[in-house]
Amino acid sequence: MTDRELLQGITQRDQAAFRLLVENHQQLVIRTCYSLVHDLEDAQDLAQEVFIEILKSASSFRGAAKLSSWIYRIAVNKSLNHLKSTRRRKAFTLFSFQDKGGLSKEEEIDGLNSSAGGDSVMEEKELKEALHVAINRLPVNQKIAFTLHNYEELPYKEIAEVMNLSLSSVESLIHRAKLNLQKRLTNYYHSNLK
Amino acid sequence: MDHQIQERVQKTLDYIQKDRKITEDPWFFSRLTARLENEFEQSAKHGWLGITTLRLRPILAGMVLVIGIAGGIALGRVLSSPIVSGERTASGLVAEDDAASAIFRELSGSFDEQILLMK
Numbered sequence: 001m002t003d004r005e006l007l008q009g010i011t012q013r014d015q016a017a018f019r020l021l022v023e024n025h026q027q028l029v030i031r032t033c034y035s036l037v038h039d040l041e042d043a044q045d046l047a048q049e050v051f052i053e054i055l056k057s058a059s060s061f062r063g064a065a066k067l068s069s070w071i072y073r074i075a076v077n078k079s080l081n082h083l084k085s086t087r088r089r090k091a092f093t094l095f096s097f098q099d100k101g102g103l104s105k106e107e108e109i110d111g112l113n114s115s116a117g118g119d120s121v122m123e124e125k126e127l128k129e130a131l132h133v134a135i136n137r138l139p140v141n142q143k144i145a146f147t148l149h150n151y152e153e154l155p156y157k158e159i160a161e162v163m164n165l166s167l168s169s170v171e172s173l174i175h176r177a178k179l180n181l182q183k184r185l186t187n188y189y190h191s192n193l194k
Numbered sequence: 195m196d197h198q199i200q201e202r203v204q205k206t207l208d209y210i211q212k213d214r215k216i217t218e219d220p221w222f223f224s225r226l227t228a229r230l231e232n233e234f235e236q237s238a239k240h241g242w243l244g245i246t247t248l249r250l251r252p253i254l255a256g257m258v259l260v261i262g263i264a265g266g267i268a269l270g271r272v273l274s275s276p277i278v279s280g281e282r283t284a285s286g287l288v289a290e291d292d293a294a295s296a297i298f299r300e301l302s303g304s305f306d307e308q309i310l311l312m313k
Contacts, residue, residue, distance in 0.1 A: 022223050031216050044219065048226050052233070127209040134206070151214045185203040193199060 003067035010058040022051055028068065028152065029075050035151035036079035036143070037086075038132040046082055050075050065161050072152070072162045076144055134184045138177055145170055146177035 001009075001020065009017025029050050034043035053074050061070055135143060144163060148154045154162070160170045 127206050131206050150210050189199045189202045
């Protein structure tokens with residue numbers, strides 16, 4: 001079944017076509033959302049929203065881009081909106097519930113580190129945390145280009161299609177993202193390994 | 195030290211290969227269809243009215259606030275109007291008092307005259 005036939009089926013409310021689309025693209029969507037929000041549960045919820053959006057707007061897909069590029073674009077937009085609303089909620093929580101008495105994220109991580117026991121688990125946790133913090137601090141376009149290239153292993157051409165940018169812009173974004181990440185991680189370990 | 199840091203940076207970047215591996219969720223499609231059914235049920239239950247009310251909620255809240263304030267002002271005016279009529283009553287009472295005292299003065303004057311006549 002081609003992409004066009006698949007979408008035609010979805011437009012006609014064909015459940016088998018929808019199921020096929022979900023099965024073929026489920027991992028792609030969850031991984032894209034996860035690479036941007038860094039939380040698996042949130043990524044799975046967002047992936048559901050992405051498929052609901054596809055179902056609603058299947059008729060508006062004109063077929064100018066590849067189906068996967070269109071799906072990536074929806075997934076990236078949903079994830080960025082989620083990050084925006086989470087940031088807003090966090091800022092509100094900081095003002096409103098500072099004395100709630102719950103554990104801070106750092107305390108939770110410390111607790112995990114001390115209770116996990118194994119050194120490798122602890123190291124993995126540290127690597128993951130450092131990586132996510134460094135990626136999160138990248139400018140938005142660098143972040144999208146870098147994650148699509150490194151998590152999704154998309155070629156530059158497809159990233160350019162997803163982001164509506166030229167090939168050279170994508171190359172430049174990924175190059176700058178790598179430099180920024182190295183710089184941030186070096187600074188991070190410089191102050192933490194002392 | 196620098197070598198150690200560079201090694202650590204590289205290790206962190208290499209961790210992406212592990213981080214990108216996501217275990218497949220066998221219940222994903224079932225959960226998705228359940229959510230879809232729930233959404234369709236909700237929209238069928240409330241129809242366009244439900245969605246409209248949801249979107250218009252801030253406007254409705256604003257309208258309730260404005261109506262509340264206007265109602266409060268109106269109520270305040272209504273409650274303050276007896277004071278105005280009270281003022282009228284008071285001035286009326288003053289006038290009545292003046293009339294009474296005039297009558298009293300007249301009466302007392304005639305009373306004084308009667309005493310003088312008696313004397």
